[in-house]
Amino acid sequence: xxxxxxxxxxxxxxxxxxxxxxxxxxxxxxxxxxxxxxxxxxxxxxxxxxxxxxxxxxxxxxxxxxxxxxxxxxxxxxxxxxxxxxxxxxxxxxxxxxxxxxxxxxxxxxxxxxxxxxxxxxxxxxxxxxxxxxxxxxxxxxxxxxxxxxxxxxxxxxxxxxxxxxxxxxxxxxxxxxxxxxxxxxxxxxxxxxxxxxxxxxxxxxxxxxxxxxxxxxxxxxxxxxxxxxxxxxxxxxxxxxxxxxxxxxxxxxxxxxxxxxxxxxxxxxxxxxxxxxxxxxxxxxxxxxxxxxxxxxxxxxxxxxxxxxxxxxxxxxxxxxxxxxxxxxxxxxxxxxxxxxxxxxxxxxxxxxxxxxxxxxxxxxxxxxxxxxxxxxxxxxxxxxxxxxxxxxxxxxxxxxxxxxxxxxxxxxxxxxxxxxxxxxxxxxxxxxxxxxxxxxxxxxxxxxxxxxxxxxxxxxxxxxxxxxxxxxxxxxxxxxxxxxxxxxxxxxxxxxxxxxxxxxxxxxxxxxxxxxxxxxxxxxxxxxxxxxxxxxxxxxxxxxxxxxxxxxxxxxxxxxxxxxxxxxxxxxxxxxxxxxxxxxxxxxxxxxxxxxxxxxxxxxxxxxxxxxxxxxxxxxxxx
Amino acid sequence: xxxxxxxxxxxxxxxxxxxxxxxxxxxxxxxxxxxxxxxxxxxxxxxxxxxxxxxxxxxxxxxxxxxxxxxxxxxxxxxxxxxxxxxxxxxxxxxxxxxxxxxxxxxxxxxxxxx
Numbered sequence: 001x002x003x004x005x006x007x008x009x010x011x012x013x014x015x016x017x018x019x020x021x022x023x024x025x026x027x028x029x030x031x032x033x034x035x036x037x038x039x040x041x042x043x044x045x046x047x048x049x050x051x052x053x054x055x056x057x058x059x060x061x062x063x064x065x066x067x068x069x070x071x072x073x074x075x076x077x078x079x080x081x082x083x084x085x086x087x088x089x090x091x092x093x094x095x096x097x098x099x100x101x102x103x104x105x106x107x108x109x110x111x112x113x114x115x116x117x118x119x120x121x122x123x124x125x126x127x128x129x130x131x132x133x134x135x136x137x138x139x140x141x142x143x144x145x146x147x148x149x150x151x152x153x154x155x156x157x158x159x160x161x162x163x164x165x166x167x168x169x170x171x172x173x174x175x176x177x178x179x180x181x182x183x184x185x186x187x188x189x190x191x192x193x194x195x196x197x198x199x200x201x202x203x204x205x206x207x208x209x210x211x212x213x214x215x216x217x218x219x220x221x222x223x224x225x226x227x228x229x230x231x232x233x234x235x236x237x238x239x240x241x242x243x244x245x246x247x248x249x250x251x252x253x254x255x256x257x258x259x260x261x262x263x264x265x266x267x268x269x270x271x272x273x274x275x276x277x278x279x280x281x282x283x284x285x286x287x288x289x290x291x292x293x294x295x296x297x298x299x300x301x302x303x304x305x306x307x308x309x310x311x312x313x314x315x316x317x318x319x320x321x322x323x324x325x326x327x328x329x330x331x332x333x334x335x336x337x338x339x340x341x342x343x344x345x346x347x348x349x350x351x352x353x354x355x356x357x358x359x360x361x362x363x364x365x366x367x368x369x370x371x372x373x374x375x376x377x378x379x380x381x382x383x384x385x386x387x388x389x390x391x392x393x394x395x396x397x398x399x400x401x402x403x404x405x406x407x408x409x410x411x412x413x414x415x416x417x418x419x420x421x422x423x424x425x426x427x428x429x430x431x432x433x434x435x436x437x438x439x440x441x442x443x444x445x446x447x448x449x450x451x452x453x454x455x456x457x458x459x460x461x462x463x464x465x466x467x468x469x470x471x472x473x474x475x476x477x478x479x480x481x482x483x484x485x486x487x488x489x490x491x492x493x494x495x496x497x498x499x500x501x502x503x504x505x506x507x508x509x510x511x512x513x514x515x516x517x518x519x520x521x522x523x524x525x526x527x528x529x530x531x532x533x534x535x536x537x538x539x540x541x542x543x544x545x546x547x548x549x550x551x552x553x554x555x556x557x558x559x560x561x562x563x564x565x566x567x568x569x570x571x572x573x574x575x576x577x578x579x580x581x582x583x584x585x586x587x588x589x590x591x592x593x594x595x596x597x598x599x600x601x602x603x604x605x606x607x608x609x610x611x612x613x614x615x616x617x618x619x620x621x622x623x624x625x
Numbered sequence: 626x627x628x629x630x631x632x633x634x635x636x637x638x639x640x641x642x643x644x645x646x647x648x649x650x651x652x653x654x655x656x657x658x659x660x661x662x663x664x665x666x667x668x669x670x671x672x673x674x675x676x677x678x679x680x681x682x683x684x685x686x687x688x689x690x691x692x693x694x695x696x697x698x699x700x701x702x703x704x705x706x707x708x709x710x711x712x713x714x715x716x717x718x719x720x721x722x723x724x725x726x727x728x729x730x731x732x733x734x735x736x737x738x739x740x
Contacts (some may be wrong), residue, residue: 009644177715203721205722238738241738245730292726293729296733305737307735308733
């Protein structure tokens with residue numbers, strides 16, 4: 001197979017995307033998948049807020065409300081935020097370290113398809129009318145007693161999606177450890193690569209507990225297990241521990257790449273080297289490490305006792321120190337910089353105060369005695385939306401505008417981008433700031449409706465208006481994306497003009513082999529060094545141009561996951577139907593057969609010839625002039 | 626296809642790599658004997674305890690066995706699985722992090738879940 005053969009037509013294009021193992025295309029798939037689920041989770045959020053706009057509202061029933069909050073949380077964390085971050089990691093991180101692809105392109109594809117089918121499985125519950133309804137934490141004392149298949153969809157869907165995440169994490173780790181270009185030492189890696197590395201290491205250690213917890217839940221609900229049933233000698237608290245041993249690192253897995261994106265944006269648009277690079281790296285690693293030592297702060301009110309609560313409270317507050325280091329480093333990066341307020345920079349500037357507010361309320365909850373007051377109130381809702389929307393979602397939007405040209409070769413409209421920011425940012429604060437007070441005034445979280453005359457009416461109304469403003473902002477962004485795609489005005493290597501890292505040294509979008517010759521890295525901000533030296537080619541090659549070994553595409557990852565998807569339905573229905581067990585066995589067998597095919601059939605890849613690379617180079621040069 | 630490059634070793638490189646291989650072999654054999662010796666000691670201790678030899682109480686034997694086991698794991702990792710050689714820093718870091726979490730998490734479970 002040669003890459004010269006350009007296939008066309010809808011079928012061929014579709015086949016190309018289904019079988020791709022190219023990290024840039026998988027990155028785009030992750031991004032689009034994440035955006036799709038972001039829309040779903042957003043619609044759920046809008047219905048939640050519309051239900052709470054007035055007291056005694058009956059827009060949705062109490063049961064449906066539980067479905068909505070559960071699916072909103074689960075979808076946003078597992079199927080929207082993580083995949084979109086994975087999209088950026090996939091598309092950008094190999095470019096930043098000067099690699100041609102990730103270490104395991106096949107596993108990369110498998111990871112994406114497991115996320116896609118896992119997410120699909122979870123959301124098919126809406127079609128069955130039996131939706132997960134025990135909250136995104138799905139505490140066993142509640143979820144074991146949920147009637148119907150709702151929680152089964154949760155357990156199996158997340159199991160499949162979680163497997164994909166674990167694969168992606170391992171893949172990124174191996175890529176960063178083994179595939180850095182010559183000269184790219186650890187302490188020369190861009191911050192986004194560093195945060196990808198630490199987040200991946202956290203995935204490596206945090207997702208196995210989730211896998212175990214979900215298996216326990218699956219056994220308890222579908223196969224007669226009793227891990228969490230205290231009447232049979234189990235312990236319902238174990239689920240909470242296992243979930244949060246995963247769950248707390250999970251929120252750092254989300255926020256660290258967000259920190260990475262902002263670190264890139266700040267230094268590019270302040271046109272300064274990132275202030276305190278070494279301290280930033282150290283803080284990232286420290287946050288990653290401490291993230292594993294604080295999970296019990298989600299369970300202060302469970303009754304762990306004062307000693308355990310005190311230990312976990314102190315550990316929790318300790319995390320504020322490295323986070324503070326980061327905040328000050330960002331401020332000092334901007335300080336005295338030649339600032340360009342582009343759309344990504346706007347998000348970054350908005351991020352600092354928003355995230356600090358979320359961090360401060362986090363320290364408040366870290367104080368165990370105060371947490372007894374705040375627990376299960378709207379204060380908690382306000383806090384975690386401040387860190388996740390004010391941190392992660394702003395970062396995703398910033399990254400979307402910042403790296404859009406690199407991923408798609410077109411530039412998102414700046415004016416529409418700024419309009420999006422204003423609507424979204426104002427809406428965000430309008431929605432969640434007032435919820436702190438709602439918490440103080442006693443409104444519990446996860447309530448379907450509330451009575452009149454408690455002083456909550458106006459605050460809830462304001463909150464809903466804010467949510468609508470966020471929806472308008474997001475809609476403008478979707479319009480922006482569609483318009484930009486239709487206009488299709490191609491941009492050059494470095495459309496922002498101030499790119500500092502390697503990804504901006506190659507065409508947008510890059511050729512499928514990324515670098516004609518592996519680059520030589522001579523320091524932090526590789527491209528900036530070349531620019532300062534007036535280098536014409538923007539890349540110092542570390543080797544002559546030779547043939548490049550590339551992997552073949554494969555449909556097997558999708559089929560492997562399809563088997564697990566089918567097996568999931570079998571597991572769910574095996575207790576009440578006769579065909580359930582057969583489907584379960586068929587699905588697993590299907591997966592094992594595809595695994596066997598992958599193992600037994602040698603796929604040695606192909607070579608991109610030197611002539612073709614030189615030809616491509618020539619075409620790019622001619623296109624530029 | 627890309628060209629396969631053959632690089633000839635100079636005589637100095639050849640002798641260096643031979644010396645290294647010899648040293649590595651010597652340490653492997655030495656450690657292997659040490660491990661067999663530790664295993665023999667362990668079995669003898671338990672045998673002595675079962676035959677009521679004075680001084681071999683189980684409060685002495687069990688901690689000693691654990692100590693020997695830890696030494697054996699270390700030798701296994703560092704000599705037979707070559708973790709003492711260059712370029713194993715990252716795997717070591719991940720293994721020790723995993724081992725630490727694998728120790729700390731169950732520790733918290735036995736102290737605060739089943740307290």
